[in-house]
Amino acid sequence: MLVNLLFLLLLVPFHVKSSDPTTFNDDVLGLIVFKAGLLDPKDKLTSWNEEDDSPCNWVGVQCDPKTNRVIQLTLEGFSLSGHINRGLSRLQSIQVLSLSNNNFTGNINSDLARFWSLQVIDFSENNLSGSIPDDLFRQCGSLRVISFANNNLTGQIPDSLSYCSSLVSVNFSSNQLTGNLPSGIWFLRGLQSLDLSNNSLDGEILEGIANLYDLRAVKLRKNSFSGHIPEDIGGCSLLKMVDFSENSLSGSLPVSLQRLNSCTSLSLQGNSFTGEVPEWIGKLGNLESLDLSSNIFSGRIPFSVGNLLSLKELNVSMNQFSGGLPDSITNCVNLLAIDVSKNRLTGNLPPWIFKRGLQSVSLSGNRLSGSIPHPSSLKQVGGGLEALDLSSNALFGEIPSNIGVLSSLVVFNMSRNHLFGSIPASVGELKSTQVVDLSENWLNGSIPSAIGGAVSLNELRLESNFLSGKIPTSIQNCSSLTSLILSHNNLTGSVPTGIANLSKLQYVDLSLNHFSGSLPKELTNLSHLVSFNISHNHLQGELPVGGFFNAISFSSVSGNPSLCGSVVNRTCPAVHPKPIVLNPNSSDTSGGSPNHHRKKVLSISALIAIGAAAFIAIGVIAISVLNIHARSSMSRAAAALALSGGEDYSCSPAKDPNYGKLVMFSGDAEFVAGSEALLNKDCEIGRGGFGVVYRTVLQDGRSVAIKKLSVSGLIKSQEEFEREMKKLGKIRHHNLVILEGYYWTPSLQLLISEYISDGSLYKHLHDGTSKYCVSWRQRFNIILGMAKGLAHLHRMNVIHYNLKSTNVLIDSSGEPKVGDFSLARLLPMLDRCILSSKIQSALGYMAPEFACRTVKITEKCDVYGFGILVLEVVTGKRPVEYMEDDVVVLCDMVRGALEDGRVEECVDGRLRGNFPADEAIPVIKLGLICASQVPSNRPDMEEVVNILELIQCPLEGREELV
Known part of the structure; x- marks a missing residue:
C-alpha cells in the first residue's frame, strides 16, 4: 500500500517552492519510489528509509549543503537490477546521476530531459535496451558528460546530440548502434573525448573534425566506417589518442597527421590502408603506442621510427613491409613491446632484439635469417623479456645454450625455422615459462631431463624434429601441462607412467615415433583429456580401459600392429602360464629313457625347422x-x-x-x-x-x-x-x-x-649443348630423389664412397638415379691413396676425412658429397671452378654469400628469378650443413629427406616455375 501511495503522490502536480521545508521530503519520496522498483541483492540501500526527513545521509546520495537538495546520486557497482523508473524525476536539483556497473534493464527514460541542472549521466555497463531518445538532448544546456557504454542500445545516434553545446565527453561504446555519424557532432566545440567504438556505425567520417579544438581522444574502433581519415584531423592539435582501428578505412595516411605533436597513441589497426608509411611519422615525438597492424602498408619500415624516443609499443604486424628492421630502433630506449610479425622482412636477426628492457618481441612469419645472437649477448636482457616469438622464419644455427637467463620468459616460440643441434638443458631454468614451442625445426638429440625444471609449463610443442631417446621421467614435474605434442620425431622407449600424474593434460600427441612397450593403465586417470594420439609407433598390449580411452578414435591408435582391444578390433591374447621346458641334459628322475626326453623336446620345434629346411632345399634345386x-x-x-x-x-x-x-x-x-x-x-x-x-x-x-x-x-x-x-x-x-x-x-x-636413357646430372647442368634449362621444380625433385636413394643405401648398410654429378643419372621422366655405389668395396681394403687415385674426378666432393687416416670412413662421407651436390644443383656451378687467375671453391663461395646476406644471388642465373626463395634458401643452407667439415655436425640422410619434405612448398596455387 505504501508503494502505491508513493506512486500516486508522484502524479500530483508539484507546486510548492523549493525554499519551503516541506520540499525536503520530495527527494525522499522520489528515491524511495526508485528503490521500490529495484532488486537489491547485497542490501546496499538498507540506509534508505522512507521515514527520514532528508536523504542526505543515505548511501550513494550527496546533497547541496545550502539547499539540502540531492545533487548527486552515485550507485556504481551495487549489483542493482530493475527499471530506472519515474521516481528519479523528483530530483529536480540533481547534477550527477551515475548508475554504472549494475544490471538495470528496460529503456532510457526521456524524462531525464527535464533535468536542467544535470551535468553527468552515466548508465554504462548495464543491460539497457531500445534506442537513445531523441528528446533526451532537447534541453541539455548543462550536460557535460554522458555515457551509455556497454549496454544493448540500438538505433541511431540522435542528431539532437549537437544541441548539447557544453558536452565534454560522449561515450556510447559497446552497444549495437547503427547508421552514420551525425554531421552535427563536429559542432560540439568543447568536446574533449568521443568514444563510439564497438558498434555497427557506418558511412564516411566527414571532414570538420578540426572544429573540435579541445579534442583529446577520439575512439571509433570496431565499426564499419569507410573512406579516408579526414584530411583536416591535424587541426586537432591537442589530440592525445586516435583509435580508428578495425574499420574499413582505406587510402594513405593524411599529411596533416604529422601535426599531432601531442599524440601519445595512434591505432589504425585492422583497416585497408595502403602505400608506404611516410618518414614524417618520426615527427610524432610524443608517441608511446603506434599500431599500424593488419593493413596493406608496403615498403620499408621508416628509419625515422628511431626518432620516437617515448615509444613503448610498436606493432606493424600483418602488412607487406619488406627489407630489414631499421637499426635506428635501438634509439627507442623506452620500447617495451615490438611486433613486426607476418610481413616480408628479410636480413639477419638484429642484435637489438635482445636489448635491455624489452618485454615482448614477435618477429614471426617473416623471412629473417641468420643465427640467434651468441649466448653472451643474452646476459644483457636479464629477466625482463616475457614473450619471445621468432617462429616461421628461416633462422639458422643452434638455440643459445644459456637461454635459461631469460628468467621471466612466459612464451618461448622458435617453431618453423631451420634450427639444429640439441635442446639446451638450460631450458629447465625457465621457471615462469608457460609455452615452449620448438616444433618444425631440425633439432636432434634427446629431450633434456632438465625440462622438468620448467614447472610452470602449460604447453610443450616439439613435433616435427629429429629428436631421439626417451621421454624424460622428469616431465611429471611439469604439473601444469595441458598440451604435450611430440609427434613426428624419432623418440623411443616406453610411454612413461609419470605422464598419468599430469592431471591437467588435455592434448597429447606422440604419433609417428618409435615408442614401444605397453601403455600405462594409469592413463585412464587423466580426466581432462580431449585428444590422445599414439598412432604409428611400435606399442603393444592392451589399450587402457576406462575414462577417455573407452571412446578413443581408431585413427589415434592405428599403426601399432601389436596393440589389442576393442578400438583396434583385435582380441587380446589370454594369459597362460609359462610352458614347462624339458632339459634333455637333466637326469631322468621319472624312470623314462633319455630318448623319450629328446622326443618331447623335438616334437614341435625340430619338426618345424626340418620342414622349413626341406622346403628351402627343394626351392634351391628347382631354381x-x-x-x-x-x-x-x-x-x-x-x-x-x-x-x-x-x-x-x-x-x-x-x-x-x-x-x-x-x-x-x-x-x-x-x-x-x-x-x-x-x-x-x-x-x-x-x-x-x-x-x-x-x-x-x-x-x-x-x-x-x-x-x-x-x-x-x-x-x-x-x-x-x-x-x-x-x-x-x-x-x-x-x-x-x-x-x-x-x-x-x-x-x-x-x-x-x-x-638410364637421359644421361648424367653433370650433362644436364654443365653441358653447353643442352637445349633447355633445368627448372627449379626439377632441381628440387632431383635433390630430394638423390637424398631418398642415399638414405635407402645407408639403411642397407652400404656406403657409396664416390658421389658426384656424373654418377647421378636422369631417366626419361626426370627422376634421378644414383649409380656406381659401393664400388670402392671391391678393392682389397679402403686404402685412401688407391681410392683417391681412382676417383680423382670427384675433386670437391670428397669429405675432408679422406685426408686423415685416423678418422673412420662412414656414411657421413656420403652426406658431405651430397651437400656439395645440392650446392651444384642449385647454383649450376661445378664444385671447383678454375678461372684465369683464381680457383673458386663452390662451398666457400656459397658460405661467404650466406654470411653477407647475398645467398639468393647464388641461385643459378639461368632460372632468371623463377624460383621460390622460401625453398631455395633453406635448401642452400641444408647443403652447407651437409658439407660441414666436422662429420658429427652433418645430419643423417634420413633426416635430410625429412628436412627436404618440410622445406618443399605446396604446388597449390603456385604457377609452375620454369
Whole structure:
C-alpha cells in the first residue's frame, strides 16, 4: 500500500517552492519510489528509509549543503537490477546521476530531459535496451558528460546530440548502434573525448573534425566506417589518442597527421590502408603506442621510427613491409613491446632484439635469417623479456645454450625455422615459462631431463624434429601441462607412467615415433583429456580401459600392429602360464629313457625347422635346374667378351680361363647383338675412375649398361667379389641404378646394370649443348630423389664412397638415379691413396676425412658429397671452378654469400628469378650443413629427406616455375 501511495503522490502536480521545508521530503519520496522498483541483492540501500526527513545521509546520495537538495546520486557497482523508473524525476536539483556497473534493464527514460541542472549521466555497463531518445538532448544546456557504454542500445545516434553545446565527453561504446555519424557532432566545440567504438556505425567520417579544438581522444574502433581519415584531423592539435582501428578505412595516411605533436597513441589497426608509411611519422615525438597492424602498408619500415624516443609499443604486424628492421630502433630506449610479425622482412636477426628492457618481441612469419645472437649477448636482457616469438622464419644455427637467463620468459616460440643441434638443458631454468614451442625445426638429440625444471609449463610443442631417446621421467614435474605434442620425431622407449600424474593434460600427441612397450593403465586417470594420439609407433598390449580411452578414435591408435582391444578390433591374447621346458641334459628322475626326453623336446620345434629346411632345399634345386641352360650359354658368351675387341690389362695377374662365371639376378641373359659386339668402341657411353661403360640390349628387349672394371689387379677374391655383388644386387629403390648381374674371371670383371636413357646430372647442368634449362621444380625433385636413394643405401648398410654429378643419372621422366655405389668395396681394403687415385674426378666432393687416416670412413662421407651436390644443383656451378687467375671453391663461395646476406644471388642465373626463395634458401643452407667439415655436425640422410619434405612448398596455387 505504501508503494502505491508513493506512486500516486508522484502524479500530483508539484507546486510548492523549493525554499519551503516541506520540499525536503520530495527527494525522499522520489528515491524511495526508485528503490521500490529495484532488486537489491547485497542490501546496499538498507540506509534508505522512507521515514527520514532528508536523504542526505543515505548511501550513494550527496546533497547541496545550502539547499539540502540531492545533487548527486552515485550507485556504481551495487549489483542493482530493475527499471530506472519515474521516481528519479523528483530530483529536480540533481547534477550527477551515475548508475554504472549494475544490471538495470528496460529503456532510457526521456524524462531525464527535464533535468536542467544535470551535468553527468552515466548508465554504462548495464543491460539497457531500445534506442537513445531523441528528446533526451532537447534541453541539455548543462550536460557535460554522458555515457551509455556497454549496454544493448540500438538505433541511431540522435542528431539532437549537437544541441548539447557544453558536452565534454560522449561515450556510447559497446552497444549495437547503427547508421552514420551525425554531421552535427563536429559542432560540439568543447568536446574533449568521443568514444563510439564497438558498434555497427557506418558511412564516411566527414571532414570538420578540426572544429573540435579541445579534442583529446577520439575512439571509433570496431565499426564499419569507410573512406579516408579526414584530411583536416591535424587541426586537432591537442589530440592525445586516435583509435580508428578495425574499420574499413582505406587510402594513405593524411599529411596533416604529422601535426599531432601531442599524440601519445595512434591505432589504425585492422583497416585497408595502403602505400608506404611516410618518414614524417618520426615527427610524432610524443608517441608511446603506434599500431599500424593488419593493413596493406608496403615498403620499408621508416628509419625515422628511431626518432620516437617515448615509444613503448610498436606493432606493424600483418602488412607487406619488406627489407630489414631499421637499426635506428635501438634509439627507442623506452620500447617495451615490438611486433613486426607476418610481413616480408628479410636480413639477419638484429642484435637489438635482445636489448635491455624489452618485454615482448614477435618477429614471426617473416623471412629473417641468420643465427640467434651468441649466448653472451643474452646476459644483457636479464629477466625482463616475457614473450619471445621468432617462429616461421628461416633462422639458422643452434638455440643459445644459456637461454635459461631469460628468467621471466612466459612464451618461448622458435617453431618453423631451420634450427639444429640439441635442446639446451638450460631450458629447465625457465621457471615462469608457460609455452615452449620448438616444433618444425631440425633439432636432434634427446629431450633434456632438465625440462622438468620448467614447472610452470602449460604447453610443450616439439613435433616435427629429429629428436631421439626417451621421454624424460622428469616431465611429471611439469604439473601444469595441458598440451604435450611430440609427434613426428624419432623418440623411443616406453610411454612413461609419470605422464598419468599430469592431471591437467588435455592434448597429447606422440604419433609417428618409435615408442614401444605397453601403455600405462594409469592413463585412464587423466580426466581432462580431449585428444590422445599414439598412432604409428611400435606399442603393444592392451589399450587402457576406462575414462577417455573407452571412446578413443581408431585413427589415434592405428599403426601399432601389436596393440589389442576393442578400438583396434583385435582380441587380446589370454594369459597362460609359462610352458614347462624339458632339459634333455637333466637326469631322468621319472624312470623314462633319455630318448623319450629328446622326443618331447623335438616334437614341435625340430619338426618345424626340418620342414622349413626341406622346403628351402627343394626351392634351391628347382631354381638351379631352371638356370642351368642360361648359365652354361652365358658363360661361353662372356668368355668371348674377354677375348673380343676390349682393352688390354697390363696388371692382369694370370691368363683368362676359357670360361668365366656369369650371374644374372633377373631376366633374360641372351644379348641381341651377340657377345662379340658388346664391348665395341661404338657401344661405349662413358668412362670413369673404375672403368669403361658400354650399352647393349638383352634378348627380352631391355637395354643394359655394362661396366668393364679397370681395377682387376686390385679386385678381391672371387668369393668376396661375388658376395659383394649379391649384396648390391638385392638393393632395389626408385632412385638407385639397379645392378642386373655380373661376370667374373680373375682378369676381367663386368657389372651389368639397368640403362638410364637421359644421361648424367653433370650433362644436364654443365653441358653447353643442352637445349633447355633445368627448372627449379626439377632441381628440387632431383635433390630430394638423390637424398631418398642415399638414405635407402645407408639403411642397407652400404656406403657409396664416390658421389658426384656424373654418377647421378636422369631417366626419361626426370627422376634421378644414383649409380656406381659401393664400388670402392671391391678393392682389397679402403686404402685412401688407391681410392683417391681412382676417383680423382670427384675433386670437391670428397669429405675432408679422406685426408686423415685416423678418422673412420662412414656414411657421413656420403652426406658431405651430397651437400656439395645440392650446392651444384642449385647454383649450376661445378664444385671447383678454375678461372684465369683464381680457383673458386663452390662451398666457400656459397658460405661467404650466406654470411653477407647475398645467398639468393647464388641461385643459378639461368632460372632468371623463377624460383621460390622460401625453398631455395633453406635448401642452400641444408647443403652447407651437409658439407660441414666436422662429420658429427652433418645430419643423417634420413633426416635430410625429412628436412627436404618440410622445406618443399605446396604446388597449390603456385604457377609452375620454369
